[in-house]
Each structure stands twice: as structure tokens, then as C-alpha cells.
Amino acid sequence: MATGREIAQLCGVSVATVSRVFNQPETVNEETRERVLRVAKELGYQPNESARALSTKQSTMIGLVWDTDHRRPGWRHPYLQDLLIGLKSALSAHGYHLLMLATSGDAREVGASLADPVGYVNMTRRHHLGGLVLIDSGSDAEAFEAFAQSGVPCVALDVAVDGPKATYVTSDNEGGARQATSHLAALGHTRIATITGPPGNQPSEARVSGYRKALAEAGLPVRDEHIVAGDFYRTSGTLAVQRLLALDEPPTAVFAASDEMAVGALLAARAAGLRVPDDLAIVGFDDIEIASVVDPALTTVAQDKPGFGVAAAKAIMAMITGGGREDPVILPTRLVVRDSCGS
Amino acid sequence: MATGREIAQLCGVSVATVSRVFNQPETVNEETRERVLRVAKELGYQPNESARALSTKQSTMIGLVWDTDHRRPGWRHPYLQDLLIGLKSALSAHGYHLLMLATSGDAREVGASLADPVGYVNMTRRHHLGGLVLIDSGSDAEAFEAFAQSGVPCVALDVAVDGPKATYVTSDNEGGARQATSHLAALGHTRIATITGPPGNQPSEARVSGYRKALAEAGLPVRDEHIVAGDFYRTSGTLAVQRLLALDEPPTAVFAASDEMAVGALLAARAAGLRVPDDLAIVGFDDIEIASVVDPALTTVAQDKPGFGVAAAKAIMAMITGGGREDPVILPTRLVVRDSCGS
DNA sequence: CGTTTCACCGTAAGCGGTTACATCACCGTA
């Protein structure tokens, strides 16, 4: 590992000049600059990031807080991979890396978990992280709020937070749900039910809100018994439909707040001997892989998956360089009409 | 941010003693040790990792090399999320973090891509990474070999590599394929085809090998026209089945080397008016989410998804602390019998 | 021709830890 000092000696300049060549190139004479760069390249010089971070008190890393909530075992983020792809590539463009912070359960006390946001915040200080990206794992609104208040730049995904240097990015959940429900209404359905996510989950509540608005717009009544609580898991979709079908006036259409639940609903309908979409129309939310392969293929509200990562990266970079708080980002959704809703 | 020096002053000791309290506790008097620890806790002391890394020339981070191969656009790792969960939690247990290294396409030249393993290796030196975990994104055997030869500790997933401090973890692909194929044979099928992954892909080739062995064991002939090349994508499964059905003696069963292709095969069979499993039995590989929800539910070979991450973490930690090369890890697979193969 | 300006560069003091080595008090032993 060649160091700046070695380059300096070979070039007959001081280490300060070498440093300047990389950080404020315009302040050094073109000739010496090129000499330094050439030698640096020859030696395969790689700046020592630890030294740099020690000196500047900032690294080129962003922390990723992603903890599988113990209250929701088995829960999987619907599109983590696309999100990471977007996040990583957008951060790369700024020369930043993503540090997946260790979670709790460590004997050596390096731990941190959503139950203890302080641990994560400590980590960001230890490593001079530029900021934190918070991935929702179900219902961590309170914990996320603590991050936001801590003063470290952070952007939460799918959870609305507020703080001196905090913002969030989320889909237009209300709009998406509204569009989905309206589509069902336009198809002639008058008894449209919905299966919600877990209580307290913000995207879920926005979706319920969109559902209500669509019904109102279509002049349809909102029936409490047509709003049944799920938890985003597939099973809850099945259970919900069983409950709905037992009603005196069962719905002819269902808007599920997640594709997983929509699939569960599909299974329940099939088990009950109903044809989808003829006897029961179903619309989901997310547009995950599964949506296009179930039979009938799921009509669903697609989210801009890589867009989440890109928007998060932009927001965090803006906060790091700008310093102030950024506006929340609401990503547009798109209704993908397939077969499960009829047409 | 309290520093070691502050603690030292408050305790009336030197910084060296403070450092020793955390690194070699046994060498410092119990009384002063407790005093230091108490003050450290009161001040919320967090050791500066940059300084530590600068001094010790090693950080507590492992690099993650995960690049979506440009030759395989749209490719998704079948179970990245579970893998990451396993990896992260196992690394946490050793106090290590996962650094997702930035990929190429950066104006500032920090770049690195699979086409240029050197870039990644440089990154590991810059950041004093303990090692690298290489995630296969299709067919990077050559690039991975370069990593393995570079001398940095690294463990590859699903690609056999060899080097002074390199090893790999993979599933028992041959065994899994063999079991799947044997199961089909035991069901009475005599014309069993297979859809392979992309040429050069090691898991794919091992699966073909297992397929061949199973046929041999069952006393069935291996027909070249029954081995059709796919690329792990769904579409290739569809195409393959179309080709197979056009044969003079079409197969009555198909072993697909990935669930995605199995789903594609399912679609093709359905489109051709065939019933699955009656007219065509299908078995997949991976046991991804989709497998259990398609109709009929897919019989498939399940991989130990979190086990990958855990094994990788163990191997890399062993190489870091031990120094030498570790034995490759072959994870057992498990045949999950559902509906697509008949019974 | 003295003085100011400016581009360029070197000096040196950090940043916050780790650790080889020195120091010192205190003990047991010959």
C-alpha cells in the first residue's frame, strides 16, 4: 500500500501537495499535479479511508437500518432487492457506500436494534456515517421517530418522520388505493371490501383512506364490515375473505392492501368454490413477482421499487451536503390491470 | 463525542490505560478498570472506529460484492433477502458489519465492477476490510477467481473458487437434482427432461450432473434432446417446454434447474392444453416464494437460504482470525413435494 | 524601485486511537 508520503518523496513535493491534488486540484500547478497523478497511478495509490475519515470527521458511508421486527417473524420486505439496487447505484454516483449495521444479539455489546435506536445512532458516530436510511419492517414508527430526532441525517422509507435533518419517501398510497378502488367501482361493483395492513402502519392507513375516498366519489356507502383488518401476510388475506364471504351481503370485489394478502384472498375464494374474477374480483398492492404468476394474474397497484432507493439516496445526499431538512418524496403508483379484477 | 483523552483526564489516568481497559482488560487493575468503565458509560463514550482502524490497520467490516451483471439485465437473486438476514446476523455475532461496496458508473472514479475486480480489491484496502463476500449474479466465475487470487480473504456464494484465503459455499446441487429426478423416476416416468441454467454456471452444471446420475441409477437412457438449455429466467422455461413438446417423443416430466423456469414451464404446459401434473410433471429448484402459490403448487428442491449467509459469515470470520484457507461448505438441500409432480 | 498581490507550496499541528518500551513500587529471595 503506497502512501501519500511515498508519492510526495518520489515527486519531490510535500504530502500537503499530494493531498491537495486529490481534494483541491485547482490549487495546485498543472505540471506538478500531473506528475503526482502519474506517480500515484504507477504505485496503485489508494487513499487510506480511515485516515481520511479520522481527519475530516466524515466517511463516505451511509448506514442502513434494516431490522426484522421480532414482532413480525417471517416478515419479508416485498421488494428489498430492487430497493437496494436503486439505493446502491444512486449512492455510488456520489462515491458513497452502504453500511448494513449489525443488529442486536451480540455478546460484545456492539449491538443495536430497533428497540434501541440509540445503539444505531452510536454506530453512526463511531463510523462517522453521513446518515441513515431506515427501512420499514412493519410498524416501527416510534423507533423511527427517535432516529429522526437524534439529529443525524436520516431518511425513512414508508414511515413519515420529522426531525431537524430527517425526511421520508413513500408511495402515493392513498392515490394508488383510490385508483384501484375506483377501477373496481367503474367495473360496476357496488359492494367493494378492503383488507388492511396492521393497525398503525402508515401505508396501510393511507390505503384505507384512498379506499374510502374512492367509494365516496363513486357514491357508494362505506360499510364497516367491509373493512377487515389484515397484517400484510398471506394468511390474513385468506382469513379476511372467509370472514367477508360469511356476511349477509358479501362483497363482489376486494381491494387488498398487499399482494400477499391478495394471493391469500385468491386462495380463499378458490377454496370457497368462487371464480375469480367473476364471482369475486380482487386487486392487490405492490406488484411483487408473485402477482404476475398466480392464476388469474393479479391486478395490482405497482410501486416504483428502484425509485425508492434512488429517492432515498438523493434525499440523504442532499441533507449531507445541504445540511437542512428535505421535503418528503411521494412516489407515484401505477395500476397494473391483469386478470383478477375482470374487465 | 467523548474521547479517550477526556476519560483519561477525568479518571486521572493516561490514554493508554483507557485503551487497555477496552482491549486488554486483564492487564489493568480492577479498581481503575471499573472507574474507567463507569466514566466511559457516563460520557456515552464511543470509540472512534476510524482512529482504531488507522492504528490497527483493520476495520470491523466485511465487503459485499453484489453486482447485477450487465449481461443479465433484470436478473434477480432468488433469495437475496434471506441470505442477507443470515449473513448480517452471523456477522453481528462477531461485531462485524457488512459494507455494500459501490459499483461502477461513478464519475469520481471510486468505481468497481465485476468487470474490474481490481476496483473492489482496492476498496477493501482503502477501508481495511476484513474480507469480501461474493454474491453470484449469474456467471462471474472468472471475475470471482480474480478475487480469490488477490489474497484478500473472500468467500464466494455458488461459485467454486480457490485461492490462498478463498473458499465458497454452495448447495448440494448435484444431490438435490438427483433426488428430484429420482423422485420423478420413482413416480414411473421414463421420459424425463431437464431445463438447465446458463452455460458455464456451476450450480446449473452440477444439477445437470445430478439429473444424469439419477437417470442412470433408474436405468433410464439420457437423451440429448431432453436436455435443453435455459438461463434461469422464466421465459426460457416456457421456450424450453415448447421445444420439448414438439419432440417425437416428448417427455412426461421435466426437472427445471430453477423455480422461475419451472413456472415458465407451467405456463407453457397450460398454454398447450396440458394438465400438470397429469400430462406433464414438473419439478423446480430453489423453493422461492412463488413456488407455493402457483397452481399447481410447485414441487421443488429447497435450499437452505439463511444457511448460506451464516456459512459465509463463519467462513470469512475463520479466515480472518485463522489466516488460512477454509474448506468449502456444501449445504444440504431438501425435496419439497407439492402438487406439480403428481404422487 | 519599493510595495502589494497572488499563485504555489511547505511546515507542522492535529484527528483519536494502539502499543512498544520505560518507569516505578513492591515483593520475595539469597
Added chain:
DNA sequence: TACGGTGATGTAACCGCTTACGGTGAAACG
């Protein structure tokens, strides 16, 4: 009493980079 051994701690160099500050010489100015 002199001496070696031992446990506990301090001293100071070092890791490699950044940057405030000062110095130099040449050009520009009055």
C-alpha cells in the same frame, strides 16, 4: 542489603491524511 521479578501505569511514537498558516518568488502596481 542488594537484586531480580512482577504487576500497573505512563510516555511517546506512530498510523496516513487534512488543513490553517506562513513563506517564497514573480508579476503587477504606484
